[in-house]
Every structure is written in structure tokens, then in C-alpha cells.
Amino acid sequence: MTAIAPAGFRTHEVFNQAPPRTGVNEYTSNIPLVEGVSRHDAAWATEALIDIGELVGTESFQHDAELANTVTPVFRSHDRYGNRIDEVEYHPSYHRIIGAAVAHGAHTAAWADPKPGANIARAATFMLFSQVEAGHACPVSMTHSVVPALExxxxxxxxxxxxLYSRGYDGRLRPPGEKPGVLFGMAMTEKQGGSDVRVNTTRAVPNSDGNWSLTGHKWFCSAPMSDGFLILAQAQDAYLPGNEATLSCFLVPRVxxxxxxxxxxxxxxxxxxxNKSxxxxxxxxxxTVGYLVGEPGRGVRTxxxxxxxxxxxxxxxxxxxxxxxxxxxxxxxxxRSAFGATLIDQPAMTAVAADLALESEAATVTALRLARAHDADADASEKAFxxxxxxxxxxxxxxxxxxxxxxxxxxxxGNGYTESFPLARRYREQPVxxxxxxxxxxxxxxxLRAMTREPESVQAFDAELARARGASVLFDRQHDRxxxxxxxxxxxxxxxxxxxARAxxxxxxxxxxxxxxxxxxPTAVAEAFLAARLGEDRDLQYGSLPAGTDFAAVLDRH
Structure with a gap:
């Protein structure tokens, strides 16, 4: 008898699957973001943002994002000779990502060049990088945020x-003056207190050369390979009665x-x-050597x-x-198709997708409005708002x-629940x-504290909302409530x-x-959002949009 060769793998034909989502410019494809950048005086940043959108949409950047979260940081307490080194080793992909973010000013560009729209451009830059890889944004954010405290x-x-303003990056532990740029972290909380930082037990005693020596334990310190940290400690202040300890803020360099x-x-x-990366x-x-930032006893304020x-x-x-x-x-x-039609054209799925898009657009316009209020030209009303x-x-x-x-x-x-697709990682990322x-x-x-201590903030907030009065009955009712x-x-x-407070x-x-x-x-977007969030038939779940919603008008922006 003659053996018959197997027919091959005809059962393994792959079809009806979405192609890889690569080569998409993440900036130009995000219409609400593009509009917001122009609206809030940052059109001058368009070319740079297009470049960033192209970069983070590449297959190589997405692969780096995956590697940074699967080949996670490793703590090295000692070197091979037994010397204590206290280093964290990251995959090279992490360094490529954070290096690119710093090079494009995601950390301190708004401080370095504080013109109108500077915080809009920086916010858009930060969001584009964070959209694809979120973990690196922690030290980038802390580096941005430390500037007003150091002042x-x-x-x-x-x-x-x-x-801090430099756009150079070097992840190694080296003297800060010898690096092309630096990153910052912070350490406030301790295991016995958490958010109640005033019960911190870390102590700081003054040295004869003007710096301080800190001793204590910090329960959370992210990005420990950063070049400097702001740390809260109880300062033993000889100028206070009884040498009373006061919670103060200190800059602690790693090197x-x-x-x-x-x-x-x-x-x-x-x-x-x-937040694995x-x-x-x-x-x-x-x-530990530290340098007092601000006044003794004013650590929280600093x-x-x-x-x-x-x-x-x-x-x-x-x-x-x-x-x-x-x-x-x-x-x-x-x-992808199912039951004879592309999923997007199935009414139930159309409604869910549109509702998710509404939530995203609402967050985007809010984030950019806040960014503009943080620019250097903000007046007293903007600061209160x-x-x-x-x-x-x-x-x-x-x-x-x-x-x-x-x-x-x-x-x-089922694809969404697997680690091969980025939304499983995003689902774990959002709670942080x-x-x-x-x-x-x-x-x-x-x-509550802001409303009590700064009543002008309530007036400014209300004035912001009042600008939309008369455009929608649903909105006016919400404003009244x-x-x-x-x-x-x-x-x-x-x-x-x-x-x-929560309500x-x-x-x-x-x-x-x-x-x-x-x-x-657009009117269609605003009306759909108000009906879904404030209407009488509003639902707790996504996808319950009213009849007559212009789904195409909502989804074409995304």
C-alpha cells in the first residue's frame, strides 16, 4: 500500500481578525485632542505632536511597551563582590521609552518655556506617551511636579x-552634575500612617555643614533609580521650644x-x-544626607x-x-464581523462604542481645560478655578x-482578556x-477643604459652568442641582x-x-453625553444611549 501525505494545515487559516494596529498616528487620529490643542493656544506645538503621535504608533514602540511590562524591573541589593549597591535593573525597552518621553519634553517643557499653551502641549505629549506605555509616566510626572516645590x-x-529642564536622559546612578538630565521621585507615606503623613516617624537632625541627616522607613517610593527625591521627615529644630520636631521637606539625592x-x-x-514597568x-x-526645602515645619505646605x-x-x-x-x-x-455584519454596525455594539467614545472625549476636553488653567498667564480666577x-x-x-x-x-x-492584547494591561493600569x-x-x-478654605474657588468653578447656561435644559437642571x-x-x-463629599x-x-x-x-456629542449621563433614562452601564443618537458623528471623531 502507498502512504498518503497529510494535506497540511488547511484548518489553520486565519481570517476575520483585525490586523495589527500599528502605523497609526496617535495624535492626528484623536480629533478631540487635536481640536483641544488648537483651541487652547498650543497650535504652535502641532508639528512636534504629529511626530510624537507617529513615534508612539510604531510597531517598535508598542513592542517596547510590551517588553517593559513583561520583563519587569529587578532589584539588585549587592554586586558580585558583596558591595551594597541598591540598584534596580530595567529592560532596555524601558530606557528607550522614558528617554524618548524626556527628549520630547513630557517632563518639564511647560516650565522650561512657560508661554500660553505650554501646559497644553506638555499635557498632549504626556498623554500620547502614556497612552501606549503608562508606567514610565510616574517618574516623568514627579519630575514635572517637583519644580514649584523646589522654588x-x-x-x-x-x-x-x-x-530638570534638560531633555537628556541617563538611567545610571551618577553624580547629578555629570548627567545630561535628572529625574525626581518622592517619598511621603509610611506604613503606620499612609495618607496621614503627619504621623511620619522619619527623623532629620541638622549637621554642622548645613545639610541634614535623615533616618527612617518609607513605605512607598516609586522610581527609586531617580536622581533626587522629596522626602518628608520630622526635623529636630533647635530654634523651637523644647527642640520640638516639626514635619519638614527635604531633597535627598541618590548620588x-x-x-x-x-x-x-x-x-x-x-x-x-x-504599573509593572x-x-x-x-x-x-x-x-541619609538631605537638604531642607522650604521652611522647617512647613513640609506638607512645601x-x-x-x-x-x-x-x-x-x-x-x-x-x-x-x-x-x-x-x-x-x-x-x-x-471583525459577526452575524452577517461588521461589529461596529451591530446596533448594540455601536451604542457601547459610542458611549465609550463619549467618556473619552469628556475626559479629554476636561484635561485640556485644566492644563490651560495651569499656564503661567493664569489670572487669579483661573488659579481659583x-x-x-x-x-x-x-x-x-x-x-x-x-x-x-x-x-x-x-x-x-476573549482576545481582550489575554495579555497578547494591550487592554488587559490597561485594565490593570487604570486603578493606580x-x-x-x-x-x-x-x-x-x-x-471639601478647598470649598471651605478657598471660597473663591467655588465662585470660579460656578462661573465656568455658567458659561454653558441656556444651551441645554438637562445641563441647566444639573447646574441648579x-x-x-x-x-x-x-x-x-x-x-x-x-x-x-463623594456625591x-x-x-x-x-x-x-x-x-x-x-x-x-459638536452638538451631537454634547447632546448624547448629557442624555446618557443626566437624562431621566440614564443607566449605570455603558451602551444605553437614547434613540436618535447620531452615532456616526460621535464615532467619526475617534
Whole structure:
């Protein structure tokens, strides 16, 4: 008998799958972002943003993003000879990503050249890089945010700001004056206190040469290979009665000017849910050299300037994540068919995709409005507005991120749940934006604090919303409800006010987003958003849009 050769692998033909989403310019394909950049006085950055959009859309950049999150950082406590080195080793892909972000000014471009629209351009740059790889954004954000804190000490600022403004990157531990540029981190929280930083036990004692020696343990210190850190410690101040300790802020270099490595003992790296490419650690300080930033006893006041800016970057990061979720979901459903039609043309899927796009656009217009309010030309009203609006937006947008990512993931079906596609990583990434720099309760209470201590911020916030009055009955009703809630809140006891803080913050956030969409986005987009979020038939899930929604008008922008 003659053997018959096997027929091959005719059963393994691949069809009805979306092609790889590469070669897409992530800037020009994001119409709400493009419009916002032009609207808010940053059209001068268009060419650079197009270049960035092309870069982060390449197959090689996406592959680097995957590698940075799968070949994760490794802690090296000692070298081969037994010397304590306290280094974290990253995959080269991470260095390529963060090096590119720094080269394009994602860290401090708005400080280095503070013209109108500077924070818009920097926000767009930050979001484009964060859209594809989120972990590197942590040290990039902290480096941006440290600038106003360092300005409390002019001598320190004079030395460190030129290094921060540089667009060079070198990930090795070297003397900061010998590097092409530097990155910053911070360490506030300790295991016994968390957000209650005033119970920190790290101590600082003055030295005869004008610096300080710090001793203590920090529970969270992200990006431990950074060149400098702002750290809170209880300063033993000889000028206060009884040598009373006061919580103060210190700059701790990882490597001292003479090349000596500062005492910065990494205890372990945190095994986090997401944010895998970015190392987060516990550290021990033991006679560690630090330099006082700001006044003794004013540590929280000094470092809060850094915290405020990182909170804004959390809004950017969540918004970037929403954009990635929408882009990946739409790419899939525009290429895949089921039940005789492309998925995007199936009414149920059309509604889900459009609703996800609405959420993304609302976050984008809000993030850019906040960015413009942080420019150097902001007047007193703008500063009052941003104080309250940043907290409100951080609370709302960052909380919307995880559910948004999950729903987008579901659009891909089983593929979305696998690590081969980026939305599984995004789903794990989004919660960190809500936790970082103040989780929900902390931010909601900060909203209350701003309203109580800075009543002008409430007036500025209300004036912002009032610009959209008369454009929509649904919006006017929401604005009226918000005003009533704020009035009622002002007469409640502190405990009762806390119980209402989350609801009021949510109401304010929805009002702000609705007002901005009414002013800046096409009518079809604004009406669909208001109906889905404020209408009588609104639903808790994505995809419940009213009949008559112009789905094409919404989706064509994404």
C-alpha cells in the first residue's frame, strides 16, 4: 500500500481578525485632542505632536511597551563582590521609552518655556506617551511636579532646575552634575500612617555643614533609580521650644556631588496589580544626607505643590488610558464581523462604542481645560478655578477609568482578556491613577477643604459652568442641582459634610464635563453625553444611549 501525505494545515487559516494596529498616528487620529490643542493656544506645538503621535504608533514602540511590562524591573541589593549597591535593573525597552518621553519634553517643557499653551502641549505629549506605555509616566510626572516645590528654596532651585529642564536622559546612578538630565521621585507615606503623613516617624537632625541627616522607613517610593527625591521627615529644630520636631521637606539625592552614593537602602520592590514597568519600593534611610526645602515645619505646605501637579497628571493618565481603550476597541470592531455584519454596525455594539467614545472625549476636553488653567498667564480666577476643578476631576475621571477599560476590553471578547492584547494591561493600569496621590475619600475631602478654605474657588468653578447656561435644559437642571447641593453642604457639620463629599464631587464633575462639551464639542456629542449621563433614562452601564443618537458623528471623531 502507498502512504498518503497529510494535506497540511488547511484548518489553520486565519481570517476575520483585525490586523495589527500599528502605523497609526496617535495624535492626528484623536480629533478631540487635536481640536483641544488648537483651541487652547498650543497650535504652535502641532508639528512636534504629529511626530510624537507617529513615534508612539510604531510597531517598535508598542513592542517596547510590551517588553517593559513583561520583563519587569529587578532589584539588585549587592554586586558580585558583596558591595551594597541598591540598584534596580530595567529592560532596555524601558530606557528607550522614558528617554524618548524626556527628549520630547513630557517632563518639564511647560516650565522650561512657560508661554500660553505650554501646559497644553506638555499635557498632549504626556498623554500620547502614556497612552501606549503608562508606567514610565510616574517618574516623568514627579519630575514635572517637583519644580514649584523646589522654588521654595532659591539656592536649591538654582542648582537643580537647569538639570530638570534638560531633555537628556541617563538611567545610571551618577553624580547629578555629570548627567545630561535628572529625574525626581518622592517619598511621603509610611506604613503606620499612609495618607496621614503627619504621623511620619522619619527623623532629620541638622549637621554642622548645613545639610541634614535623615533616618527612617518609607513605605512607598516609586522610581527609586531617580536622581533626587522629596522626602518628608520630622526635623529636630533647635530654634523651637523644647527642640520640638516639626514635619519638614527635604531633597535627598541618590548620588552626592562628589560621587558618593547616598544611604538609600531599597528593602524590596512592590508586587503591584499593574504599573509593572515602573519599580515601586520600600526604602530605609540611615543617616541619609538631605537638604531642607522650604521652611522647617512647613513640609506638607512645601510638598503639596508637587502633589497638586501629580494629581493633575493622574487626570492626564486616566484620560490617556481611556483613549487607548477606545482606539483599541474601535479598531477591533471596525475590522471583525459577526452575524452577517461588521461589529461596529451591530446596533448594540455601536451604542457601547459610542458611549465609550463619549467618556473619552469628556475626559479629554476636561484635561485640556485644566492644563490651560495651569499656564503661567493664569489670572487669579483661573488659579481659583484650577484649585477646585483639579481635585473634582481627579476624583471623577480616575474613578471612571477602570470600568471604562473593562468595557472596552469586553468589546474584544476573549482576545481582550489575554495579555497578547494591550487592554488587559490597561485594565490593570487604570486603578493606580485613582489610588496615587490620594484615593477617593482623600480627594473628596480635599474638595471639601478647598470649598471651605478657598471660597473663591467655588465662585470660579460656578462661573465656568455658567458659561454653558441656556444651551441645554438637562445641563441647566444639573447646574441648579449642583448649586443647591453646595449651599446645603456649606451648613452641614463636618461629619455630615463628609458623608456628602463623594456625591457632591461627582455632581460637580459631571456638570463641568457637560458644560465643556456643550461649549467645545459638536452638538451631537454634547447632546448624547448629557442624555446618557443626566437624562431621566440614564443607566449605570455603558451602551444605553437614547434613540436618535447620531452615532456616526460621535464615532467619526475617534
Amino acid at each position: 521654595f528654596s532659591p539656592e536649591i532651585a538654582q542648582t537643580w532646575l537647569p538639570r 552626592l556631588a562628589d560621587g558618593t552614593r547616598n544611604v538609600f537602602r531599597i528593602q524590596r520592590l512592590k508586587d503591584k496589580l499593574g 515602573n519599580a515601586s519600593s520600600e526604602i530605609e534611610l540611615d543617616g 510638598i503639596i505643590e508637587m502633589v497638586a501637579r501629580t494629581r493633575l497628571d493622574c487626570v492626564y493618565g486616566s484620560t490617556a488610558g481611556m483613549r487607548q481603550s477606545v482606539a483599541e476597541a474601535l479598531w477591533h470592531i471596525r475590522h 484650577r484649585r477646585l476643578a483639579t481635585a473634582v476631576s481627579k476624583y471623577w475621571i480616575c474613578k471612571r477609568g477602570p470600568h471604562h477599560a473593562y468595557e472596552a476590553l469586553e468589546c474584544l471578547g 491613577m485613582a489610588v496615587w496621590e490620594g484615593s477617593g475619600n482623600v480627594i473628596a475631602l480635599d474638595v 449642583m448649586r443647591t447641593a453646595l449651599t446645603e453642604l456649606s451648613v452641614l457639620s463636618p461629619d455630615r459634610a463628609q458623608l456628602r 457632591v464631587a461627582s455632581s460637580m464633575a459631571l456638570g463641568l464635563q457637560a458644560s465643556l462639551l456643550l461649549r467645545y464639542s
